[in-house]
Amino acid sequence: MRAETLALRDSYSAKGDGTPGGRVQQDIGWSHHNASLTALNVAEDRLCFGRIDTTDGESMHIGRMGMFEEGASDRQLLMDWRAPSARPFYVATAAHPLGLLRRRHLRIRRRRLESLSDEFLDVSAEALQRAGISPDEVAATSGLAGESALMTALNAPRTGRMSDIVETIQSEQDTIIRSERNGVLVVQGGPGTGKTAVALHRAAYLLYTFREQLASRGVLLIGPNRTFLSYIGQVLPSLGENAVVLSTLGDLFPGVSATAADRPEVARIKGRRSMAGMVANALLDRQRMPKTAVVIESGLGRLVLQPEDLKRAQDRGWAGRIPHNRARAAVVRYLLRRLARQVKERQTSGLGGEIPFTAEDMAQVVADLREDEAVQSALHGLWPLMTAQRLLSDLYASPRRLAFAAPDLQERARDLLHREPGAPWTISDVPLLDEAAELLGEPRLADQAEAERVAAREYAQGVLDMLNDGQDETDQPLLSMISAADLAALREEQVTLSSTAERAAQDREWTYGHVVVDEAQELSPMAWRMVIRRCPARSMTLVGDIAQTSDPSGATSWDRALRPHVGDRWRLAELTVNYRTPLEISRVADRVLRRIDRTLQPPEAVRSTGVQPWWQEVSPEKLADATVHAVRDELPPGGQEHLAVLVPYALRDELADALRAGHGDLTDRVVVLTVPEAKGLEFDVVILVEPDRIEDESPRGLGDVYVALTRATQRLGVLWTGRQPRIAR
Numbered sequence: 001m002r003a004e005t006l007a008l009r010d011s012y013s014a015k016g017d018g019t020p021g022g023r024v025q026q027d028i029g030w031s032h033h034n035a036s037l038t039a040l041n042v043a044e045d046r047l048c049f050g051r052i053d054t055t056d057g058e059s060m061h062i063g064r065m066g067m068f069e070e071g072a073s074d075r076q077l078l079m080d081w082r083a084p085s086a087r088p089f090y091v092a093t094a095a096h097p098l099g100l101l102r103r104r105h106l107r108i109r110r111r112r113l114e115s116l117s118d119e120f121l122d123v124s125a126e127a128l129q130r131a132g133i134s135p136d137e138v139a140a141t142s143g144l145a146g147e148s149a150l151m152t153a154l155n156a157p158r159t160g161r162m163s164d165i166v167e168t169i170q171s172e173q174d175t176i177i178r179s180e181r182n183g184v185l186v187v188q189g190g191p192g193t194g195k196t197a198v199a200l201h202r203a204a205y206l207l208y209t210f211r212e213q214l215a216s217r218g219v220l221l222i223g224p225n226r227t228f229l230s231y232i233g234q235v236l237p238s239l240g241e242n243a244v245v246l247s248t249l250g251d252l253f254p255g256v257s258a259t260a261a262d263r264p265e266v267a268r269i270k271g272r273r274s275m276a277g278m279v280a281n282a283l284l285d286r287q288r289m290p291k292t293a294v295v296i297e298s299g300l301g302r303l304v305l306q307p308e309d310l311k312r313a314q315d316r317g318w319a320g321r322i323p324h325n326r327a328r329a330a331v332v333r334y335l336l337r338r339l340a341r342q343v344k345e346r347q348t349s350g351l352g353g354e355i356p357f358t359a360e361d362m363a364q365v366v367a368d369l370r371e372d373e374a375v376q377s378a379l380h381g382l383w384p385l386m387t388a389q390r391l392l393s394d395l396y397a398s399p400r401r402l403a404f405a406a407p408d409l410q411e412r413a414r415d416l417l418h419r420e421p422g423a424p425w426t427i428s429d430v431p432l433l434d435e436a437a438e439l440l441g442e443p444r445l446a447d448q449a450e451a452e453r454v455a456a457r458e459y460a461q462g463v464l465d466m467l468n469d470g471q472d473e474t475d476q477p478l479l480s481m482i483s484a485a486d487l488a489a490l491r492e493e494q495v496t497l498s499s500t501a502e503r504a505a506q507d508r509e510w511t512y513g514h515v516v517v518d519e520a521q522e523l524s525p526m527a528w529r530m531v532i533r534r535c536p537a538r539s540m541t542l543v544g545d546i547a548q549t550s551d552p553s554g555a556t557s558w559d560r561a562l563r564p565h566v567g568d569r570w571r572l573a574e575l576t577v578n579y580r581t582p583l584e585i586s587r588v589a590d591r592v593l594r595r596i597d598r599t600l601q602p603p604e605a606v607r608s609t610g611v612q613p614w615w616q617e618v619s620p621e622k623l624a625d626a627t628v629h630a631v632r633d634e635l636p637p638g639g640q641e642h643l644a645v646l647v648p649y650a651l652r653d654e655l656a657d658a659l660r661a662g663h664g665d666l667t668d669r670v671v672v673l674t675v676p677e678a679k680g681l682e683f684d685v686v687i688l689v690e691p692d693r694i695e696d697e698s699p700r701g702l703g704d705v706y707v708a709l710t711r712a713t714q715r716l717g718v719l720w721t722g723r724q725p726r727i728a729r
């Protein structure tokens with residue numbers, strides 16, 4: 001299949017008749033076959049990982065993709081793990097065998113079978129006899145599907161990159177992965193319960209099951225930070241899926257790339273829902289008209305706009321409730337006409353109506369006024385064309401504007417919002433920028449260059465229609481990914497065809513077929529507004545853990561966070577088993593969870609390592625040395641394990657220097673991270689430094705300590721100075 005696909009793809013490199021239409025077809029063909037080839041290449045390793053045998057003697061192999069025998073028989077050789085008939089592989093139990101006699105896990109590397117393990121699900125003597133299996137072969141079954149394969153995966157050293165769990169998805173996870181596409185699904189689960197893994201596999205499942213609907217719109221996955229996105233970045237491609245846009249909240253607004261966080265008290269204000277009102281008022285402020293006449297010394301003489309002209313222009317701007325920049329055309333048109341009338345009156349007065357002033361004359365005057373610098377500057381002052389960045393930047397910089405836009409905010413809170421123009425945008429600014437962009441809208445295409453581009457686009461639309469006519473159905477989703485604008489650009493040789501994912505990421509107004517949010521508990525009310533805008537159909541999967549909230553404006557309850565956006569139209573699914581943290585570490589974390597909220601149920605650890613966490617007090621001047629020693633003890637040379645030192649902000653750089661470690665590349669064996677940076681990640685070993693300082697550093701500090709304690713898959717050590725940490729008492 002690979003050889004055939006490769007040959008097909010390469011045939012498109014040579015084809016082509018040099019015409020724009022021909023080149024487009026060539027590019028489409030090439031991209032299509034290239035995507036298939038990538039999917040085949042990634043499926044090469046561990047192509048097949050399971051087999052199910054039914055009690056009536058049938059058997060079927062399960063793998064990363066579906067495959068059929070060539071020729072007349074058309075027999076299915078391999079079933080895609082996402083197909084409905086593969087489901088028993090994941091959910092059958094001895095109590096509910098779903099017609100299965102045996103589930104087999106195969107461990108294949110490249111084309112070599114390394115090991116296999118069997119579970120018998122129907123252990124009745126009759127079934128075993130029919131299948132020719134002796135009762136001795138039947139192992140004791142636990143509640144876990146494919147327990148030995150699962151334990152092998154869980155005990156394997158981490159690599160700094162998340163891997164897929166397609167071979168060992170558990171029943172409660174499978175139910176969520178295959179849950180209905182429509183509506184808002186919230187997946188609540190403690191640390192290590194596989195929320196991220198489930199979210200990613202659900203995206204792959206949805207893309208497989210609803211390919212037609214989703215391929216052209218794409219799926220958006222939002223994660224807490226870029227390190228996290230690079231940690232999970234390989235999972236979907238390894239499942240053969242590339243039509244997913246991964247983004248942080250800070251990168252969701254095209255043109256801005258925010259990584260810095262505000263101080264907690266500032267972030268809390270910016271996250272409030274009332275900020276939407278502030279942004280709307282800030283714009284209203286810009287649309288206010290002077291109460292006195294505006295005098296313009298134009299090239300056509302001195303012109304005056306009276307307050308009633310200004311009021312009428314404003315009414316035209318507000319009519320139809322269209323966004324500010326789009327409404328500008330109506331405001332400008334009206335004001336230009338008022339000015340043109342004055343010019344007309346001046347030119348025709350005293351002529352006794354002998355020289356007619358025709359419609360063409362009027363149009364010419366309007367055109368001249370439009371080009372006039374003094375007129376342009378006056379119109380700009382009255383109804384400026386604005387970007388979201390400009391609106392927000394001007395607002396933050398001016399106490400007067402802030403006082404107008406946020407009259408209910410206390411002065412101290414308004415002072416906290418002050419920002420010098422040009423300072424970098426923060427993550428909590430991004431939802432406010434998005435809010436502003438929504439109210440501003442894209443400007444109308446006015447100038448000549450734009451008009452030419454429109455003409456090119458219309459031409460390209462013709463080409464697109466022509467191509468669509470001649471396509472067979474299977475190619476439809478691909479074609480719908482290319483807009484007339486792309487074709488026009490292609491014609492200009494400006495860009496090559498981009499994938500749905502790339503196009504979507506560059507377009508603020510793009511709406512996705514499905515949106516997945518990881519660590520969703522961290523979203524502020526303003527961030528929710530931005531995210532929901534990306535999916536008006538509200539087909540969303542939100543995964544998170546209320547107990548791990550660390551953002552000062554994050555959620556304390558799913559209901560409170562979601563009610564303003566979806567009312568009670570969301571469904572909850574819970575994950576209850578902790579696959580990451582061994583029992584010995586979980587006991588410490590569970591104590592912290594009880595302090596956060598007594599009513600929360602800790603997830604149940606699925607395995608034990610026999611290694612207790614260690615605790616060590618050191619004097620403040622020895623902290624760096626002690627950390628270096630502890631890391632050395634934990635990671636003997638030649639091993640493969642990965643270790644994270646989790647620290648308070650204030651110690652990050654000092655300890656990173658002492659350890660000569662970084663904090664961006666998770667494939668390094670040692671990294672030094674603050675807790676927010678370690679969100680969603682995991683390591684073989686964690687050394688937690690000064691937990692009390694971490695707790696005291698932020699308003700949700702205890703949540704941070706809980707996150708820190710639940711990052712290790714094997715061992716945990718705690719170093720502190722001064723009083724014994726609260727988590728040890």
Ligand SMILES: Nc1ncnc2c1ncn2[C@@H]1O[C@H](COP(=O)(O)OP(=O)(O)OP(=O)(O)O)[C@@H](O)[C@H]1O
Pocket residue numbers: 150153154163164165168169170173189190191192193194195196197198545548579580679680681682710
């Ligand atoms: N069914 C499974 N088979 C194999 N590994 C699994 C399975 N479920 C979860 N895991 C592993 O458990 C670990 C924790 O999973 P994941 O990171 O998805 O948890 P999480 O709930 O998102 O945690 P957190 O809330 O801490 O971010 C990962 O290494 C994941 O691969």
